[in-house]
Amino acid sequence: MLSAESLAQIDRELTKYPPEQKQSAVMAALRIAQTELGWLSRDTIEFVAHYLGMPAIAAYEVATFYNMYELAPVGRNKVTLCTNLPCQLQGADKIAEHMQGKLGIGFGETTADGRYTLKEGECMGACGHGPLCLHNNHKMHDHLTPDSVDKLLDDMK
Amino acid sequence: MSLNTPDTQVCLWTLQHSESASLATYTANGGYEALKKILAEKTPAEAIIAEVKTSALRGRGGAGFPTGLKWSFMPRNFPGDKYVVCNTDEGEPGTFKDRDIIRFNPHQLIEGMIIAGYTLGAKAGYNYIHGEIFEEYQSWERALEEARAAGLLGRDILGSGWDFDLHAHQGYGAYICGEETALLESIEGKKGQPRFKPPFPASYGLYGKPTTINNTETLASIPWIMRHGGQAFLELGKPNNGGSKIFSISGHVNKPGNYEIPLGTPFADLLEMAGGVRTGHTLKAVIPGGSSAPVLTAEAMMACTMDFDSVARAGSMLGSGAVIVMDDSVCMVKALERLSYFYFEESCGQCTPCREGTGWLYRIVHRIEHGQGRPEDLDELLRIGKNIGGNTICALGEAAVGPVASFVKHFRKEFEYHIENKRCMVGS
Numbered sequence: 001m002l003s004a005e006s007l008a009q010i011d012r013e014l015t016k017y018p019p020e021q022k023q024s025a026v027m028a029a030l031r032i033a034q035t036e037l038g039w040l041s042r043d044t045i046e047f048v049a050h051y052l053g054m055p056a057i058a059a060y061e062v063a064t065f066y067n068m069y070e071l072a073p074v075g076r077n078k079v080t081l082c083t084n085l086p087c088q089l090q091g092a093d094k095i096a097e098h099m100q101g102k103l104g105i106g107f108g109e110t111t112a113d114g115r116y117t118l119k120e121g122e123c124m125g126a127c128g129h130g131p132l133c134l135h136n137n138h139k140m141h142d143h144l145t146p147d148s149v150d151k152l153l154d155d156m157k
Numbered sequence: 158m159s160l161n162t163p164d165t166q167v168c169l170w171t172l173q174h175s176e177s178a179s180l181a182t183y184t185a186n187g188g189y190e191a192l193k194k195i196l197a198e199k200t201p202a203e204a205i206i207a208e209v210k211t212s213a214l215r216g217r218g219g220a221g222f223p224t225g226l227k228w229s230f231m232p233r234n235f236p237g238d239k240y241v242v243c244n245t246d247e248g249e250p251g252t253f254k255d256r257d258i259i260r261f262n263p264h265q266l267i268e269g270m271i272i273a274g275y276t277l278g279a280k281a282g283y284n285y286i287h288g289e290i291f292e293e294y295q296s297w298e299r300a301l302e303e304a305r306a307a308g309l310l311g312r313d314i315l316g317s318g319w320d321f322d323l324h325a326h327q328g329y330g331a332y333i334c335g336e337e338t339a340l341l342e343s344i345e346g347k348k349g350q351p352r353f354k355p356p357f358p359a360s361y362g363l364y365g366k367p368t369t370i371n372n373t374e375t376l377a378s379i380p381w382i383m384r385h386g387g388q389a390f391l392e393l394g395k396p397n398n399g400g401s402k403i404f405s406i407s408g409h410v411n412k413p414g415n416y417e418i419p420l421g422t423p424f425a426d427l428l429e430m431a432g433g434v435r436t437g438h439t440l441k442a443v444i445p446g447g448s449s450a451p452v453l454t455a456e457a458m459m460a461c462t463m464d465f466d467s468v469a470r471a472g473s474m475l476g477s478g479a480v481i482v483m484d485d486s487v488c489m490v491k492a493l494e495r496l497s498y499f500y501f502e503e504s505c506g507q508c509t510p511c512r513e514g515t516g517w518l519y520r521i522v523h524r525i526e527h528g529q530g531r532p533e534d535l536d537e538l539l540r541i542g543k544n545i546g547g548n549t550i551c552a553l554g555e556a557a558v559g560p561v562a563s564f565v566k567h568f569r570k571e572f573e574y575h576i577e578n579k580r581c582m583v584g585s
Contacts, residue, residue: 016283016324018238021364023346027329058347065348065505068288068330084250085448085495086407086481122332122499123448124289125247125256127407127479128414138291 001047006036010051023054026062030069035138039070067122068137075110075117077156080134084123087130095131096120098146102153116153159186160265160384165393165401167381168374169417171262178296180303183264189309191383192268195275196317202233205276209379211387213399217254218244218335218372219447219476221465230359231277232367240368241273242344243284243376246328246335250448250499251479254403255373257415259286259293262377263300267323269379271309274321277369281322284373285340288328298325332503336551337370339505350507351551372477374403394420398464402478409435409484420464427463427480438484442567446476448496449556451563452489473563488583489568490575493560494519494526500557511554514545518561525572528579535565535572 002010010029017024029048034040040063049059063069070078081099083092096107099118105111107120126132129142141152158170160183171177174186183189195205210225231239243266247255258266270282286294301323304310312320326344328334334343338352341363362368378400382390391399398420404427407413411432418427424443434440440455445463451473453461461467468475483492501519506512518541521534542558549555565572574582 016326018364021345024326024344026346027343028327031327031329052346054346061348062346066288066329066331083495084499085492086251088492088495089408089481089483089487090413121289122330122502123248123250123252125287126253126290127251127481128253128405130407130413134289137288140290140292 001044002033003036006032007051010048014052022052023058026052026054026059027066030059030063031137034069035136038076039073073110075114077115077153078117078119078136079153079156080119080121080137081107082121082124082130082132084127086123086127087132090127090130092131095133095144095146095149098149099153102150116156160190160381161187165419166417167390167393167401168258168262168265168377168403169415171265177261178263178300180264180300180307183262187384188264188380189268191380192271192275192309193315195272195383196315196319202276202278205272205383208387209382212378212382212390213387213394213397214375214378214382214390215398215465216372217374217378217402217477219249219449219474221475224371224375227359227371228273228277228369230357231369232360233278235278235367238281238364238366239277239279240363240366241270241277241279241282242337242340242363242368242370243270243282243373244335244337244340244370245284245286245373246340247287247373247477248289248332248335249477249479250496251405251407251444251481252447252477253405253407254415254478256287256290256293257403258373258377259290259297263297264304265380266297266373266377267300267304267309269376270323271314271321272379272383273369273371273376274323275319279321279369281324283324283326283344283363285326285328285334285344288330291327294325294327301325331505332499333505333551333553336553339551340370341368348505350505351553353550395464398466402463402475404463404478404480406431406480406482408482409438409487410482411435418463421462421467424458424461424463428482431482434482435484438486440482441485441487442483442489444473444479444481444483444560445471446474447479448481448499449552449559450474450476451559452567453563454567486583488526488581489564489571490522490526490581493564494522496560497522497557500553504553504557508549508551508554510545510548511557514541514554515557517541518557522561525575528575530572530576530579532576534576535569538562538565 013025013028049056110117132142334349339349343349443458497519501515545554
């Protein structure tokens, strides 16, 4: 189900916690699985639960509670734009409009070619640099302008 | 600037150096010397706690609770494991200071956590890092490796015979995990739903063991305090408000960013440092301590100094030091609509008054903003707020009410205009 490299990363996470507390690694394990597979299917979640020796339902609870996990397939490039108040004051609404117009999709939608998914995000903790977005959860792009958004999106393959 | 001189920058002084985040920069400027001294002299935990109490350091995450007092709650003679936990789940809209501590001075946080671990008798520490700042999670892990390689973490730290280790735990998108018991649940690999208190974490914390949870900026201030003394830290700020503090300014200023200045600095001075209100506009309102803090009018804010007591007297709270500035172009109904949506989205769903109430608040503000407000809506909002406050396990419900009640209180005319005229009075 997961590559040897992903399993090695999960094993490294497990060393952080007491041996009897393997469940503590579930958030990291789900993140690692999602990074490899793009999203978390029920089978993937059950595999992770089994790997950590925890009930599948407990892993499913975690996967459904935290909003950076994807429970359905998304585009190759998931772009999450923060629209919370500080970013809004700094122009996030215009960036949202520009992104949606350029890609022809709304928030929560994926382009027909599977290249992009747009999401609306909550505070990312970098408000002074807004408007900003996350690319595939792990790379932040800040001080967005319509021009920089064009370049950013065009560079995503 | 460095840790060697008691400058007013406690946490972000490394920005004056190239290679701000490196171990070499930190140690060349007095870093880890407080820890070395403590381990060499076997400083008693009581003496460290007394120094922190003298400093009047108050929690930098939002509640402003005295750190020395919190540390004194940990049981001294508990026979089993104990933990120290750092809260870098920085998701309160407007707040972005802890991210900069990790980016620019990770070792001061590490040293602060080691000293906390030594003082509290912990065997390990975890730093819970906001899900959306993955690059900082990775860079902090690299800093941990540097510290481990230098013998500052792990077994027999600096030949003292004492073992202690630190780890990073990444969140993955849940504002509620900034609440300390939700954060503990999350480290345990569960949904981040807050626990009933009591028992408090000092007696039943991570894995049911005694645990102390402090904010990133709080822990990063500890090495400075131990190096220069609690009295020097206290004198940086003002009585009952020791130290300098990082203020994160966002919104309608010319130079948004982090400014680390002594507590008690007039708001007008902070605003000037941030380049003033956006050119061509005037100040309308300020949220002085993160989105959960009640909004204040421009006049009230201009009369404030930036410290816990002054902002509380003005009817709000210093919170995390996140200052959201709004100029005369802002529609207060639209601003509140976005904040109300945030709390609705982030309620963990555990307590009915919050789970349902935050939805009601959002839907009512939403319909006012969209020209479908009813005359009774404003009183309804306040009534719902009263039924949330005090009826939930954690403070998220009250945090959702704070903006609603204060926006309506200070800008009621704008809300009434929206309801009556089905449009905004700003710019019309």
